[in-house]
Amino acid sequence: MRQTFLIPALLASAVPVAPAIAAPRPSPEAQLEKLLAGRTAGQPVSCINPRISSETQVIDHTAIVYGSGRTIYVQRPGNARALSSDDVLVTRLSGTDQLCDVDVVHLHDRSGGWWHGFVTLNRFVPYTRTRVAAGN
Template sequence: MRPLITILLAAAVAASPAALAAKEKLTPEEELAKLLEGRVAGEPQNCISLTTTQSSQVIDKTAIVYRSGGTLYVNRPRSGADALNDDDILVTKLIGNRLCSIDTVELHDRQAHFYRGFVSLGEFVPYRRPASE
């Protein structure tokens, strides 16, 4: 009887990480909300400076989030958002050092490097942590 209990216990332990991972799968909107948790939205901006931008993150079929210092700029594209994939490479062609709401961003497959489409950017909404009082 002991071997059966040991086998069942081992199977339960092995299945736990898979069940936990499946349970924690967030929708794109939930993922964005979690990323912005504790932050307050500011006035939308037409452009952001890329010289101070450290990174970008794609939220599937939803938005591109640009990190600049402690500020997260959320851009919900005017068109093409349904093509956003968090595994794509973003290719941006600029004149100058600013990314603006009139610009487009090409999407390229990370593995095969082929062109997958593009998005037309919208306004950049800054999200900052509230100042401590």
């Protein structure tokens, strides 16, 4: 009797199960677009306060977003292809107390622990959340 129960159990375990299909990850541009939804771009600026950089988000191969709250700053650096959300961004300020478009950001791999390049900063574009009219 034991064999009759064992055979169906073995057959059941041999039936292939369809792997769970993960939802496709949005493209980097789509991720940035979602982050900027409901915000309006302002005039680019050369420097920002480095204290807001404690809230920094890297969009793979595309941009660095500094800050949070009503206004955020989008940095589309030179050599953005080197950017990865697994990077630790290491920046030395160039003689001022501001993070400026003349500064260089060095990339340090978070998991492997090695340096793997840098990006050069351009002007920062502020994006401000649009105010919703009362009653809407």
